[in-house]
Amino acid sequence: MSPDPQLVEHLVATTSLTPGEARRVVEDVLAFHAESVEAYVLRRHAHLKTYGAKNPEIFQRIAAELAERVVAAPVLSERQLRRIVYG
Structure with missing residues (x-):
């Protein structure tokens, strides 16, 4: 599942994360919550x-x-x- 681009943009705008870092953070959070x-x-x-x-x-x-x-x-x-x- 690809992270929501608006969420990635929001993280980039409100933190010091790069777009790649923000995307990885969102992917990690989604994977954490997808655990059965x-x-x-x-x-x-x-x-x-x-x-x-x-x-x-x-x-x-x-x-x-x-x-x-x-x-x-x-x-x-x-x-x-x-x-x-x-x-």
């Missing part, structure tokens, strides 16, 4: 596990984070989160 719920859960679980968090706190934290995303994910139970992680 499953991919997000897997990525966050692995990240939190790396830093020693235990599953009960991980699943509670991920559920809270999902509820606050720009386009909120559906409410998932701990069991649903476990199924995403462990199949």
Whole structure:
């Protein structure tokens, strides 16, 4: 998906970004928000596990984070989160 040219122009006009940098920033933001719920859960679980968090706190934290995303994910139970992680 190509970034909206008006948004790129706005960023160039209101920041010190070049057109190429502004385009990359918009592409990065779009890619970040395009991540599927499953991919997000897997990525966050692995990240939190790396830093020693235990599953009960991980699943509670991920559920809270999902509820606050720009386009909120559906409410998932701990069991649903476990199924995403462990199949």
